[in-house]
Amino acid sequence: xQQVKQSPQSLIVQKGGISIINCAYENTAFDYFPWYQQFxxxxxALLIAIRPDVSEKKEGRFTISFNKSAxxxxxxxxxxQPGDSATYFCAASSRSARQLTFGSGTQLTVxx
Amino acid sequence: xxxxxxxxxxxxxxxxxxxxxQCTQDMNHNYMYWYRQxxxxxxxxxxxxxxxxxxxxxxxxxxxxxxxSTTEDFPLRLELAAPSQTxxxxxxxxxxxxxxxxxxxxxxxxxxx
Numbered sequence: 001x002q003q004v005k006q007s008p009q010s011l012i013v014q015k016g017g018i019s020i021i022n023c024a025y026e027n028t029a030f031d032y033f034p035w036y037q038q039f040x041x042x043x044x045a046l047l048i049a050i051r052p053d054v055s056e057k058k059e060g061r062f063t064i065s066f067n068k069s070a071x072x073x074x075x076x077x078x079x080x081q082p083g084d085s086a087t088y089f090c091a092a093s094s095r096s097a098r099q100l101t102f103g104s105g106t107q108l109t110v111x112x
Numbered sequence: 113x114x115x116x117x118x119x120x121x122x123x124x125x126x127x128x129x130x131x132x133x134q135c136t137q138d139m140n141h142n143y144m145y146w147y148r149q150x151x152x153x154x155x156x157x158x159x160x161x162x163x164x165x166x167x168x169x170x171x172x173x174x175x176x177x178x179x180x181s182t183t184e185d186f187p188l189r190l191e192l193a194a195p196s197q198t199x200x201x202x203x204x205x206x207x208x209x210x211x212x213x214x215x216x217x218x219x220x221x222x223x224x225x
Contacts, residue, residue: 009152032212043116043202043216044155089154093212098162099145099170100212104154 004092006103013110019077021106023090026071030092034100035064035075038087047088048075080110114138118203118217125193125224133188133220135203143206144186145170145214146178148199155202161186193224 005024013019023033034049050057050064050073057064063076077084090103119134137144142163147155157170161180175197177189190197200221204214 006154034212036214041218043204043218044214045216046213049212091212093209098143098168098209099157099160100214102155104152 004090004101004103006090006106008106009104010107011109013080013108015080015082015110015112017080017110019075019080019084019108019110021075021088021090021108022072023074023092023103024070024072025092025101027092027094027101028071029094029096030101031095032093033064033066033073034091035062036089036091036102038089038105040086044087044089077108080108082110082112084108085110116203116205116215116217118201118220120220121218122221123223125190125222127193127195127224129193130189130191131193131222132190133201133203133222135186135188135217136184137186137203137205137215138184139205139207139215140183141205141207141215142183143209144180145204145206146176146186146188147202147204148172149202149219150199158188158201190222195224198222198224 035047036044037047038044061078066073088106091100093100116137145160146158156172159178161167203217
């Protein structure tokens with residue numbers, strides 16, 4: 001019930017391309033879905049987040065798409081840049097929980 | 113403001129040794145967390161605290177202990193190090209769990225040989 005499944009494990013994209021990372025969850029009580037970005041040797045940092053009352057949220061080149069009925073959400077990175085090369089984690093939490101449940105991570109490489 | 117500070121950044125332990133990973137925050141956040149990160153496994157919660165004097169187990173607490181005597185500090189203790197505890201450990205804080213926005217330290221890489 002608490003698991004968040006993330007795919008793919010790794011992704012290689014050409015500069016200027018679209019990067020897409022997918023996550024699926026089981027717990028219908030989840031009501032907050034953030035994405036974290038982690039560069040080598042650093043801790044993760046919040047990138048963008050969404051609540052289930054909207055189906056899409058966009059911040060610059062980063063967009064979260066949310067499908068409540070399918071219990072899935074995804075991160076789209078438009079015009080991917082080499083500086084976007086990092087590990088991306090999806091996560092989920094509920095109001096009653098005091099903790100985030102993280103996906104297993106996606107290592108993104110954007111080729112110049 | 114330093115944010116979340118973890119020490120040490122790197123440590124090598126022998127099997128059976130003990131050590132404490134330190135975590136200090138200057139953001140006055142009530143909620144603090146310890147995660148471990150293993151390749152391909154994401155971040156697993158070890159212990160968390162919702163305020164001074166209050167701690168609770170996360171998903172993978174075995175082999176670890178914590179204490180929270182002040183708002184600022186949340187040390188993680190390994191009593192009898194085992195190779196399975198080789199990992200990168202992250203401390204994080206949160207002002208409000210409803211937003212879920214965690215602020216992470218830069219991590220402590222621990223190797224147990």
